[in-house]
Amino acid sequence: MNPRSDPLVTFEQLCSTKEVVISTGSGGVGKTTTAAAVGATAAANLGVKVLVLTVDPARRLASALGLERFGNTEVEIPAGAFTDVGVEPEGELWVAMLDTKASWDDLIAQHAPDAATRDAILANPLYDNITGKFVQSHDYVAMERLYEIHNSGRYDLIVVDTPPTRNAVDFLEAPERMADFFSSPLLRWLITPYRSRIMNFASKPFYSVADRILGSQFLEDIAEFFMLFQTMYDGFVERARAVTTLLGGPQTTFMVVSTLEVAPSREAQFFCDLLGERGYHLGALVLNKVLPQYMLDPEGTEAARALERDAFKLAADLVPELGNPPVKKAHLSHVLSESARSYLDHQVVARREAEQRRELSSVPDLVLTVPYQTEDIHSLAGLLSVGGRIWR
Amino acid sequence: MPSVPLLDRRLLFVTGKGGVGKTSVASALGLLAAGQGRRTLVCEVDAKGNLADFYGLGPLSFSGTKVRDRLYAMSMDTEESLKEYMSLQLRVPLLARLGPLARTFDFVANAAPGVKEILTVGKFTYEVKEDNYDLVVVDASATGHVVGQLASPVAISELVSVGVVRSQTEWMIDILTDPRQTGVVVVTAPEEMPVTESLELVERLRGETDIDVASVVVNRVLPELFSHGEEEIFGRLRATEVTAQLVDAVGPGVHRVLDGAQLAVDMRRGSVPHLERLRGGLPEGIPVLYVPYLFHRSHGTRATHRIAEFLGEELL
Incomplete structure (x- = not known):
């Protein structure tokens, strides 16, 4: 700081x-x-x-x-x-x-x-x-x-x-994951020609489980798709790395x-x-x-509290000042107390925001606030x- | 058909645009349901850890954590879900054989479309099917991703024509498309983008899936300060000579107070067209519930309790 x-x-x-x-x-x-x-x-x-x-x-x-x-x-x-x-x-x-x-x-x-x-x-x-x-x-x-x-x-x-x-x-992480994905053993396995895959003892348990779950047709569909995709392997991986560099x-x-x-x-x-x-x-x-910052003003707090407390009395004094058509005292009193209440309510939010702002550490040199x-x-x-x- | 009471369903997917308070509404619905005597599970799908905050808990895991009587919370972990699925539903005998599968799980899940989604949806429908809970509330993905998630059993059943997965998708679809059991709760806020996205989501859910939209929850509704007549009085109050008299009475801070009230009036006024657009744009029969903006404690257990109270009143 x-x-x-x-x-x-x-x-x-x-x-x-x-x-x-x-x-x-x-x-x-x-x-x-x-x-x-x-x-x-x-x-x-x-x-x-x-x-x-x-x-x-x-x-x-x-x-x-x-x-x-x-x-x-x-x-x-x-x-x-x-x-x-x-x-x-x-x-x-x-x-x-x-x-x-x-x-x-x-x-x-x-x-x-x-x-x-x-x-x-x-x-x-x-x-x-x-x-x-x-x-x-x-x-x-x-x-x-x-x-x-x-x-x-x-x-x-x-x-x-x-x-x-x-x-x-x-x-x-997306470019890196994309590169990983294209060089993954699974992908290579999927695009190994079918018969050699079945012959491969090591992958047999996996294959039988996968087959039971998804059905061999689906696996073949995936395999075909990725076989096509593999032709683009080099281009994709190279590109993904370039994106990461940028x-x-x-x-x-x-x-x-x-x-x-x-x-x-x-x-x-x-x-x-x-x-x-x-x-x-x-x-x-x-x-x-x-x-806005003015929501935090202590003078505002003081005024809002007084306004809320004395709304009725203040309204009585203010009615003549408000001119014509004459306003009802009860309405004016409600306007005063609601304004005060609203200010105090939003003040709570403004204080919470100020605290959140303070708790943000390791921020860049440039921090800007848009009201x-x-x-x-x-x-x-x-x-x-x-x-x-x-x-x- | 009259809409099924929200908490009488078995499975609720709570979704909405990022930032509207989806997690707080999901946690409140869970709290409310448990308070009414239902065995309830609340699950967070995107592991951001906010659900734990709203229940005052530490990090959640795939195995449920007890929040209070009848209320449990968990977070989704597709790898764990796969293991559970294998052992419970497919009865694959040796977990050891899953070695290669577990290692390459991420790639399988990425390569085979819908695998992650179906493991997520599958877990919830399974809990319902097994009757482990009366109600499962899902703090689901944001609007952009939720349709794909909910449609995954259908998508998978179209892609996979045979195999165990195919038959598994059938009972999932039965649960998901039964409005007595499953519903989507769309959480929104009275702002431009959330309302637009919510309306689009409802349209997509109705067009692309057979899953019922159970309710729309409008969160963070700002209070209306003044009636129309009172707003006019407020305008007159702001005339200099009147304000000067108020300064004498309560101090110079009154300018701040009136500016603040004006801002609150403008904020509320700005939200009204969006509320109207929402009401006008929703198909008939979808209940809309309102939750007021919480000035004190917007995050955490207190917020959960407050929102649950408001929702409880709205649902009466």
Whole structure:
């Protein structure tokens, strides 16, 4: 903890330096909006070409950004959208939404040795199931696509939103697991020609159990699928390693997004620790939906208590002041006491948030707080307003 | 068909978008059911450890931990579930033979679609089938993954045409698709994304599965501070000369108080359209239960008890 008079790190600085900003955090904390806000603000303020790669944006935000029609394709937000809200953009803002299925198909097309193998894989009944339900399939394809776009050299800065995973670290491990998976003994065993497998004494007990459980036809289906997949082994493993290198490289930074509720901030802490342990660059912690500081003011507490206690008496004095049409004393008294009660109730929450904030240790140098927004953000203006709060 | 009373079912899958308080609702439903005399098991599927917090326990495991009379809590572990499945249901004689299978379990589970899901769903339906509990409450996966999980027995039975697994899926499907036994509880919050996801989930559950949506729980509903007329009075209060008089009476902090109340009014107002969209978008006959926002203690055993009280009143 070293308090500084002027901050050494800002988003402006991070976005001027890093090529990839990965937004992560638990569900429902505003990860997508924050990523979009950072991207939009970078495009507005820096003369760079920015891509915001989102996974699952709110529909109204998606349509405001023109994402609904385009899906996996990258589209530019026209400069006119910025000038409409009074901003002269220095750079360009592009957006794309991750389409898991389309990305997998692209990946297969890219790695398949020939058209016949590609078509056989795409037509295999297990393909949809495996790419759709494979535990790390979404995570992997998101990181893979990031790598592909980064490598293309089309953008100065890519801000990525991460998929809603069970665990915020899943996507970090996805490329490695994918590489492991392709080099696993089981996979090799599955694609050993059938007869030699049955002859193999060592695997016989396993085979008989597996056969009894799943049926040999199913095992054969899997075997065939992976036999096709194996033709792409080298390409996949190499690629997975390259993705891992990009995530840990000097051009990449992570932004952890959270609220100050108990469970999300605990997860944010866990993630900050983990990034640190593994040597990833932790650029910023953004705390969303935080109640305003004035909720903690002791003068406010004092006034609220007095207001609640004396509501009826105060109401009697105030009725004439409120003018016409005349208000009922009972109503006014209720307004006063409810206001006081509400302040005191929210003060409890604000105190809890302050304590959660204090308990967050090992946080990055850049910690930013975005106050509670009473309206959902689904416009460029809204994104720029949030971005503006955390930019410098 | 009239909806089956929530806690009279045997198996409840509690799901919702991340961050809406799914675990707190699941733990409260378990507490409520046990308090009403039902032998209840609550299970966390995504091992984040929050369920343990809501019952004031240490880390949970696959073998249940007793919370209080008639209430047990566990966490899902697909590898353990596989072992149990092998020995109890398939009666595979020698566990030793599972050596290679256990070692490569992760890969099997990843390679064969639906294996992890079916081991999860299979465990719960098994507990119901064996009558080990009156009610099993599952703190299930978030909205994005739960349909795949619930549909896994059907998916597997389509992929696997013979074998023991095939016949096992049949009784699972019977339990899952019987609305007297199984229901999904969708937890949501009066915000844009949670409501959108909940409506989509209900639609998918009804379109892609035969599993009944038992109830929608709207969590963290902010109180309405003022009636319409009172809101107008509040507006007049904020006129400078009136506020000045209040400052004289209760101190300068009154500005803070009124700002805070304004924020609370705006927050509540922001949530109303989402509540309306939820009510309007849900198919008829799905009961909606409301749980107010908890200002004090939002996490832990006290929160569980408070939410159980509110749900108990809603279910009367």
